[in-house]
Amino acid sequence: MTLRQLRYFAVLGQELNYRRAAEKLFITQPALSTAIKQLEHQFGVLLFRRNTREVALTDLGAAWLPQVQQAISGVDAVVDNLVMLSGTRRGVLRVGYLIGTGADLLFRLVRHFEAAYPDVTVEPIEFDFSDPTAGLADGTTEVAIIRPPVDLPEHRMLMLDSESWVACLPRDHRLAGREEVTIAELLDDPIVCAPLTAGMWRDYWLAMDARGNRPPTIAAVAATYEAETTAIARGLGISFTTSSVARFYDRPGIVYVPIADRPPSHTALAWHPANVTPQADALVRLVQDQWNSGDPE
Structure with missing residues (x-):
């Protein structure tokens, strides 16, 4: 038995959901499932009852969970104390x-x-x-x-946080007065985007997943929000960003309109x-x- 297996058991015992537990542990659901099955097999016990609808602790699992949580807390405290005593957190x-x-x-x-x-x-x-x-x-x-x-x-x-997508538009844009827009309404507009070195992050904010075989028309390349909003205020194109940017980077000549059908950033x-x-x-x-x-x- 390893400390990693105990951590996996403790998180799954708290979440009772393989997807949420795997996300907290930064592993895949199959990896978590395999680790739990190995732990049960090692001791010939059943810690969880599983079916297509739910995951539940067995009586044994429920009795063991608080002991495991206490043990993990103790290990973490010992490690923290060693690090502090050694002065390595200076x-x-x-x-x-x-x-x-x-x-x-x-x-x-x-x-x-x-x-x-x-x-x-x-x-x-x-x-x-x-x-x-x-x-x-x-x-x-x-x-x-x-x-x-x-x-x-x-x-x-x-x-840490999630935000909705918004479109940054010139004030005289045809959709500037709308309360919200869809991504499809803006895909033919020239767009101000990040440099090529941004890689997949650049593609994400170009909404490449929504474009299909239609390549974007690049109006300008900007590495900062100041450069991006200046280009948009000049009427060169639009951009896609988030609601917090709309609060921090409001400028004359531009307007922010929520995009209704994009997943959160x-x-x-x-x-x-x-x-x-x-x-x-x-x-x-x-x-x-x-x-x-x-x-x-």
């Missing part, structure tokens, strides 16, 4: 963030972290659209606030589990505790 933590992404989140996280770890100096580093990984891809930062999707297949992410805290520093690990744990307790403030 030093500098470089936190990247994508321009205009989670600005209010960033300052809340930094404030809480600095209160909990006053010996760590936090250095927030802003990145423009040319690097939507906010420094994680090349190791400039240890942890970052980003807006997926980005090309970081080995990184883990903790979803997410803001996430991201890090590489194999290369995480003690300082970054401390921040990740602090944020996980806040979000799991339902108190992100």
